[in-house]
Every structure is written in C-alpha cells, then in structure tokens.
Amino acid sequence: MTMSEKRESPLAKAVRETSGVVLAECYQCGKCTAGCPMARYMDLTPNQIMRLAQAGDDAALERLLSCEALWYCVGCLTCAQRCPRQLDPAAVMDVLREMAHRRRKIPAAARKILAFHKAFLATVEWGGRMAEIPLVLRYKMNSGDFLSDVFLGPVMLAKRKLPLLPHRIRGRAEIRRIFATCRKGTRP
C-alpha cells in the first residue's frame, strides 16, 4: 500500500476499491473535460468532479451526489482514452452515480435518464432481454414524458423494426436471482 492510499478519505477508498482509480493521482489537467462530448451540458465538469472527489469532505460529497453531471456521462470512453495519468474519470462517476442512486439523491434534470435506465433494467429482469415496447411504455409511465416521439412507435412497427411480443428467455429465473443478489449490494 502506498502512502497516498493510507491517507485517503473514505470516499477515495470506496472509489479505489470499486473503480481502481487512485484519486490522488489526478493532477487536474482538464483533458477529460476538454474531450467530453457531454461537458457542455454538465453542471460540474469531469475534472471538477475529480477535484471534489479528491477533497472528499462532506460538503464535497453532498455536491457530487446531487449534481446532474453524474447522470450525463454517456460512456464514450474518451476521458479514459486520453487521460495522461491513465485514470478513468468515467469510472469515478460510475461509483458516485451508484452512491447517489442508493441514497436517492436524484436531481430533477436527471429523472428522465434514471427512469430510462430503470425501465430498461425492468424489462431485462422480467424476460432476460430488453424489449422495446415494454421499455418505452414503462419509461413514459415513470418519466411522465408522454408526448415525445409518439409518432415513432407506429412508424417502427410499420417498418417491422419492433417485435409485438417480447421474447422471454428460459433462464429468466436465473436472471431474476442475479438481479436480486446484485440489489443486495455485492461488490465485484
């Protein structure tokens, strides 16, 4: 164990154990922010998220867990690809987002994104595979976003892009058990 790991905050420890990223190694060059396609929509830029995570105090954690930016990471891998310190800011955001979700700290602007993720996983948990019609219906119920894209569904059906009946796999009991175990919080 290096010195920096010994003196790390509980947050830094959690980040390191889950993502492998040692926060102290970030030197705040901002290349993650520079390359992030979503940075312009974020209330905290990726390097600011890294900085607050480095600080690791209660106020910093509060700001981190309630920010919108965590939910706007699109998973494009650009930050990790180009980080001169070979860190993975997106993986740090993953850890923080999961914390925010578990503590039910969801900013209003991110509710649609969370609703989509949840709807997606609900269909997978139910049948083992994502199914678009149930996904969209569930998403619209959860998000209250009833009006957008209403014209697309019929077009997709007409173009035979959507199966009317979702496929359910034989091992769906297995899938449900995996979901249940993960929900209890097993750390990989």
Added chain:
Amino acid sequence: MKTLGYYPGCSLSGGGIELDLSVRAIAKVAGVELREIEDWNCCGASAAHSLDHSLAVALPFRVLALAESQGLSEVLAPCAACFSRLKGTQVRLTRSPELGQRMQELVERPYNGTVRILNINEFVASLLAEGLAGKFTRKLGLKVVAYYGCLLSRGEDIVTSDDAEDPQGMAAAIRVAGCEVLPWNSSNECCGGGFSMSKTGSVLDLSQAILDEARAVGADLVVTGCPMCHSNLDMRQLELLKRRRVPGALPILYLSELLGLAAGLEPGALGLGRHFIESRQLVRGGA
C-alpha cells in the same frame, strides 16, 4: 464451413434488426455459419453500467459462460455496445481472477475465460481474409465516411484491432466494396449514445455535428457498425430535418449492409427498407 458463435443482443431483434439481417446475409455469402448462443440474455448495456456495477459484470458473465459451455470459442457481437460490454467483462476477468471467482458464485455458472469476442469490423476483416471480396458482383462507386463512434474505436484492451484516434478497421472493406473512403474528423466522435429518449437534445446536437461534417466532406452516406449510432444518425435525423437543422437527408448504412449490396444482395433483404432515411436509391434500380 466455418462456424462462429453469434450474440445478436437485444437491439438486433428490435430497432437494429437491419444489422442482424445484413450480418447473417453476408455470413451466408461468405460461407460462415453463425451459431446463436442458446438462451442468451441482455448484456445490461449502459443501464446496468450506470446503476449497478455488479449487475454490469454479472449479465455479460452469464453470456460468456453460456458460450463456453456451448463450445463456442469465438463469438461475434455485431452491436458495438454489446461487444464493448462482453469484451470489457472478459478483460476485467483476465485482470482479476478474484472477480471471476465472485462472479461464478453470483451467477452460479463456471467460466474459464476461453471465449474470444469479435466486433463487426474484426468479423468483416476475417471474411475478407477468407475471400469475401471474390463474391462481390456490384460496383457501388459511392463516397463513404466510416463512422466508428465510441465503442468501435475506444476502450483499452477492448478495441485492440484498431487505433483509437484514427480508426481504420472499416476502410479496407469499404474500398473492396468499390467505394471511396473519405477522410474526416468525426469518425470517432460521440453521437450521444443511449440518450436518444432521455436526453434527446444532446443526441440531436452531437449527431448533427457528425452529419454536418459528413456532408461537408462530400459523403453520399455514412457507414456505421453500431445500432445505437445508427438509430441516432438515422431515426433522429428525422427530427433534425423537421427542425431544418440539416439541409437534406443523408443515408446511414451498416457496414454489413454495404457489403451485402456489393455482394449483389437485394436492398430489401438486407433491411434497407426499414431505415427512417431512405437509402435504397444508393444502388441503381434499388429503390
């Protein structure tokens, strides 16, 4: 006849069905049998990744374990997101035997790490190596920009067959199909990924920038390998057209569709009729 494991993933039986149709079609032309993993499940996509890091590994783990138990040593995952999830899990398992142990317990299936995951570009390269080009009958003569997006260009130890900053994995195949590959900058820029419904504005902004550059360099069409990218550039292009943010329609094809066309297959059989942006006019007499 060569046999390859096949993981279509959820998209390919829904919005991304054209990718499934065309991949199966060119595999048939090349004489490669695609054996679908029996009872495969969803890889979890960005939803699992965003909310639960255990689930994000456990779901792909089950797929890998199934493939291994069904004797499939090489598996094609045409969807770029599925490829990234499956191979990413494989990489993490290789790095951490401890993670593998925990996953075996969680998923309750053994896995020895023997499965190799191929993306669509690697699959196409292997078909070319086995002489697919000899079966090409149609000279397409199109100007093409190759769009890799994020997940066919980036990911340390995941996209090992290409250069993250200057991906070239589609270029040879596009040229063999009788098309010109135009240089451009957006080949590895992000289209907005999975935010099509939940943060549509960002998808429109990012996809517009890609379409703008494709048009600026004089492309007849954009070729991609990712159903998410395809959906953002194709389906969301309707919105951009409606709001007059782009001056005209630009067809978006899957790499496998382009190769299927070069092999003389009917556009309809490849799924071209199912795109939102009409593309059948790209082949003479195709529309």
Added chain:
Amino acid sequence: MARIGVFICHCGENIGRTVDCPAVSAAAVRMPGVVHSVDYKYMCSDPGQQMIKKAIVEMKLTGVVVAACSPRMHERTFRAAAAEAGLNPFLLEMANLREHCSWVHADKAAATQKAIDLVRVMVAKARRDRALRPIRVPVEPTALVVGGGIAGIQAALDIAAGGKKVVLVERGPSIGGHMARLSETFPTLDCSQCILTPRMVEAASHPNITLMTYSEVESVEGFVGNFTVTVRHKARYVDPAKCTGCGDCFNKCPLKNIPNEFDAGLGMRRAIYVPFPQAVPNKPVIDAAHCTMLQKGKCGLCAKICPRGAIDYKDQDSLVKVKVGAVVLATGFQLWDHAAYGEYGGGRLADVIDGFAFERLASASGPTGGLIKRPSDGKEPKTIVFLQCCGSRDDKAGKKYCSKICCMYTAKHAMLYRHKVHDGRAVVFYMDVRAAGKGYEEFVRRALSDDGAEYVRGRVSRITRKQDGTLVVRGADTLAGRPVTIEADLVVLADAVVPRPGSEKLAQIFGVGYDQDGFYSEAHPKLRPVETAAAGVFLAGACQAPKDIPESVAQASASAAKVLGLFANPELEREPIIARVNRATCAHCRACISACPYGAAKDFDVLDRAGKVLRTVVDVNEGLCQGCGTCAAVCRSHSVDLDGFTGEQIHAELNALL
C-alpha cells in the same frame, strides 16, 4: 605486534541514543591487538581528530579503527588525520555504527552487542592492513568536447582560455547547435544569432581548439588522464582545405527541394549545402543520400563548377585517433515527436508544428524571413494556439518529467507573434506556468499583461482540421470550469525535450550512466552535478536534463573548471585499491582477462636478462583497474588479491563474526 587504537563516536545522539558507546569501548579494549580505546561525542570534530592523532603518536599505534558513521561520509577525514600524525592512511579502518546499526535498530542492548561485533570485525581487518601508496598516473592535458552546441562551445572556449588544448567534435556539418536556430531568447529577447555566432567564430579560430565537424566518436580506450578516442570523420565530399566557401556549388545544385533539417523542414536546401549562412565552418558537405552523382553516378555539376577543384565524389569516411585526458559530453537534446499523439493529428497536420518550427518562422534568417506564415498555404495566421506540456508530464503517451524550458519559450513565442501580427490572437493552453528563473516570472507576466497573450488553464483533448483548413482545438478552461473550443490557423506544440538519438550508445562508449529517459546521470544530484560515474568524463547542457541556455552555459563553464582542475597537475593520484597478480603462481588461464570489465588485466611476458620470454602471466594496469575484485573472484589458483581487501583480511573479518 599490532597496536590498534579504537575510537568510538556517539555522533551526537545519532549513535549514542541506541548504542551504549562506553560499553563498546570497554569491550574493544579487550580485543586481540587493541592497546587503546576511547569514546567521544563528535569524533570528526577537531578535538576528536586531535584525540586520534595524539594516540597514534603517544601509543605508537600501528593501526586505527574509527567506529562512527559511513566511510563514505568521513573515511577521507580520518585518514587525513592519521596521515598528519605520521601513520599510513590505509592503516585506518572505519566500523559503521550509524547506518549499519543505530539508525536501523531500536533495542539498545542488541544494538550495543551488534556494535561490538562490528568493531571486532574491523579490528580483525586492521590488524592485517598493509601500508599502501597512492598510484600516480600522467595526465594528457587535452580535452575532448563532444557536441558543438552552446554548451560544447562554451566548455571548449573556457578550457582553451585556461591554456589547455581542446578537440571539439560535432556530428553535423556546422557547430552552433539548436541555439543557432532560435529567433530571440528569453527573458531578454536577445537575438540568438547575434550572441552566438561570435562564439562560434571564436571557437573555430582559437589556437587551442581543434574543430572536427561532421564527425562522431567511434570508440574510446584508456582511463582518466589517458583516453585514446577514435573519431570518425564522415565523408564530406568537399575538401575543406581547398574550399573557399564561395557557394557556387550549392547555388547551382539542381536538387532544390530537400527539406532543411536546420529549418525544421520548413525551408529547402540542396544536396550540397551548408545548413545556414552563418555556419562554422562555412564549407559545404554533400548529402550522399540525396546526391544523384553519388546515388546514380549522374550529374557532377558541382565538381564542374567548383573553381578550386574541391569536390571529391570518392571521399570516404576516415578514422583518426586523439589522445585526451578528459572528456566533456555536451550532446544536447531534440524535441519529442508528437506523431505519437493521434488526438493532435498524429503528425499529419501541416499546420500543427513544434517549437523549433515556430522559431524558424520567427527568425529573421528563417525560411520566411521572419514573417509568421503557416506551412500549409503561407497564410499569416490570425489565431495561434500554443499547447504546453505536449509529451511532457504525460505518463501515457509521452514522458513523465517536466521539460522545463517550454513555459518560457511558449511565453516568448506568444510575445513575438503579438509583436509581429498586431491583430493576431495568441492563446496558450497550460497546466502550470513554471517560471522560476531570474526575470522569468516578470517575462511571463509581460506576455499576459503587455502583449495580450491569452492563457487558458487546461489541456487540449483534440485538434482537428476543417475542410477550409481551420484547425479546431478542443480544450478545457479548468479555472472557469468549462470546455473551450478555439478555431485556430496554426497550432504550436511545446513538445517534450528528449536526448539526441545515439546518446545511449555514446554513454556506453564512455561508461557513463543514463536514466530511463536516456539523459546522462551525474555522479551526485547535488554535490557532483557535472561529474559522472566515469572518472574524467564530465557533462554539460541538456544531455543531462532539460536546460535552458543560461543553465547550459553555467554547467559548461563548471565542467571546464573541472577539466582545468584535473589538468592543473601533471599527474593524477588515485586510491591504491587495485588488484595484484602473484606472478609466481599465475597459471595464465586468462579467466581474469575475460572477466575484467575495465580491460585492466593484460598478458605480461616475464623476460630473462637477455630479453627472452620465459613465460607469460597476467598483469594489472594500475591506471585502468577500478578495484572491483572480479578478477580475484574468478582466479582458480588464488593468484589475484585486492589491495586493501585481501582474501586474508576478508577471512579474518568473517572469523571475527563466527
């Protein structure tokens, strides 16, 4: 009969806190051969040394053991004291009670017992010490300077001014190095050529300096004071003795479009060329790789034109040997190749250039005559983006270290550009501005406040080129907390400073260490910054680490002072810790000859009075031997011994422990 004195030092509290020094002293006096033992707070102090000297005289000591710190620290001190009292200094030994005992142990009783053991070991050794005499070797008072940049020129001039001869070897056709390529220099904006070229001329005309340009060091034999260096004169195809430098040849050579390395490829040269008009010597060479006469046997125009018949297409490389007593390595640096950065265009974008290219654009004698024009289309750029730390401080694609000079030259570039293009915009992306030099911080402030350079704190993620040739720079402003996109006409990358290619091979030739990045290692990072681990080989300039001009010049003068110090005496004195061969028992198996890393073990013919060879054995060259003991270890007949560390002594030390 041995009469050993033992002197135990408390080293203040360093030893005394953990070791019971009076107890050690009491134990020592009972050891065989010991006639006197004493402990004292600071043995290295003047009273401490006086105690030793007084005891040597009064107790008629034949050997001394000082139990104190590491011999690296004070062996020289105590041996000098012994010599002053009339005892041969090699009869004094040190037991290390500090680094080897008190600093690494906590238990006082155990540490005291260990200290007693350590003293017993050294007493056993001291009883078997022999008086040794330092070795004297003659010094050849000529220096070799490798590299003709500002560091090499400065070192050569300083040594020459001290009245000693210098051979200055330069790989390229002219001396001057990178400094000759610079426009103006920070922080004073002196014209680089104006301050350098007089020095170049002085070096060429100085009676004590022999210039060997277009030459490389091939091999080295010998040792400090007595090196024999083989230098390869590369074929110039132009006889410098006949050439007057009139320039007819390179004005007429039909090959006009060879990118000139001196101009960072922005200007063109011919196949026969001088790299720049102020070159020293101002005599051309033929670039054999491009010359059609040398490649295909066709052309021959330069030979026809030359009024002096100086062109010789049959010229060949030649080897010359020079004898020198000391060497200064001043091989300099080059810029890292940013082709490794795919996100910055991977070297494919013509208008993404490095710092030297910008220097040539800004230089009055450059390919554009000092006008800032971008390479792709000759347009005057209205926005230039400068990127600092390109390849520096980047563990992933580049180098871990800070290249030190980039902050300053980037500020200078921004300033020069704003002086030349008044409506131009200079944007600098930086991570930190490191301006720790005299007048440096003020200079950077001037670039910002007076000359309007815009500094943005953050790295750049990507540079792309639009259809119309505009460069799109996507960076971040981490202080404002937002991404920033700037459209630029030209981008200047402050590429990392890296050693010259071939510098590692040269280090191996001279036995000099180098670090993981290829920079030469100094003997001690603080106290011996210009020496190397190889005696008589010194360092100057950026071959040791990234350095600017003032630092390079200072280090060059420092190395010259070291060389002149070495040459101040006609002979060198060396520690006599060397191997000795017992000629009576040597079987001449030659195992030691192949094992010796310094080439010191050599065949030696034992002759009778008539000069007839009786038999051949091995002998050790005292000048070359470094006392490593490898020969003693491999000798099967136990015929090799190491003075000061004989087999008998080592065995006695071991026995004292058992």
